[in-house]
Amino acid sequence: MSDQPSVWQGDLDRDDLVEAHAPADPFALFADWYGAAAACGLREPTAMTLATVDPDGTPSARIVLLKGFDAHGFRFYTNYESRKGAALAANPRAALVFWWEPIERQVRVTGRVARLDTATSDAYFARRSRGSRLGAHASPQSRRLADRAELEQRLADAEARFADREVPRPAHWGGYVVMPEAIEFWQARRSRLHDRLRYVRDEPGPWRIERLSP
Numbered sequence: 001m002s003d004q005p006s007v008w009q010g011d012l013d014r015d016d017l018v019e020a021h022a023p024a025d026p027f028a029l030f031a032d033w034y035g036a037a038a039a040c041g042l043r044e045p046t047a048m049t050l051a052t053v054d055p056d057g058t059p060s061a062r063i064v065l066l067k068g069f070d071a072h073g074f075r076f077y078t079n080y081e082s083r084k085g086a087a088l089a090a091n092p093r094a095a096l097v098f099w100w101e102p103i104e105r106q107v108r109v110t111g112r113v114a115r116l117d118t119a120t121s122d123a124y125f126a127r128r129s130r131g132s133r134l135g136a137h138a139s140p141q142s143r144r145l146a147d148r149a150e151l152e153q154r155l156a157d158a159e160a161r162f163a164d165r166e167v168p169r170p171a172h173w174g175g176y177v178v179m180p181e182a183i184e185f186w187q188a189r190r191s192r193l194h195d196r197l198r199y200v201r202d203e204p205g206p207w208r209i210e211r212l213s214p
């Protein structure tokens, strides 16, 4: 493709984001925006880009699904032995990005990352479909495979191993929480003079709100 100006104009200009109306708690604003994204028909409003840094300093990003959030942070689930798992073991920091196109909003999060406790991961794993639970056993996520048949064989092995019984959470699979140090809310405005409000804090202090130039 050639370097054409975007057809996307960001001209809705319907929801300005001003300090006077911004809640003191960024999670309240996130809940509000997430609710708007979920209400506008997006199939996966929970999809977020998760960026980590590999042990050799190489950045790496992929989509994961947000499975919950509260004042503590943003939770997702994955394979602890995956590329992202290795990255987080060496450098437990990450960035998250949400882009909700229909409402022209972006949210960026940076913070420290910790594993969820095993009881929380167990409870979530138990709610997944049997197929997904078997898949967690079968897939050595991020490892090289000889071919597709190897993966199918691994699934068949897992099915045989857990025939007629519950599929327990494998120790290599579970949740993480991203505990934000900064959360930036971006709202499209006319002529690309977008609103950007960044919440930052020095724990355990209160959040401060900074306005950034678009």
Ligand SMILES: Cc1cc2nc3c(=O)[nH]c(=O)nc-3n(C[C@H](O)[C@H](O)[C@H](O)COP(=O)(O)O)c2cc1C
Residues within 6 Å of the ligand: 044, 047, 060, 061, 062, 063, 064, 065, 066, 076, 077, 078, 079, 082, 083, 084, 085, 141, 142
């Ligand atoms: C819409 C979508 C949702 C995804 N959700 C997850 C998820 O919640 N957890 C996960 O481990 N991978 C998820 N993936 C797969 C990841 O993008 C990625 O391929 C996988 O986690 C391996 O990443 P890694 O090799 O960097 O560790 C999702 C992919 C897409 C496209």
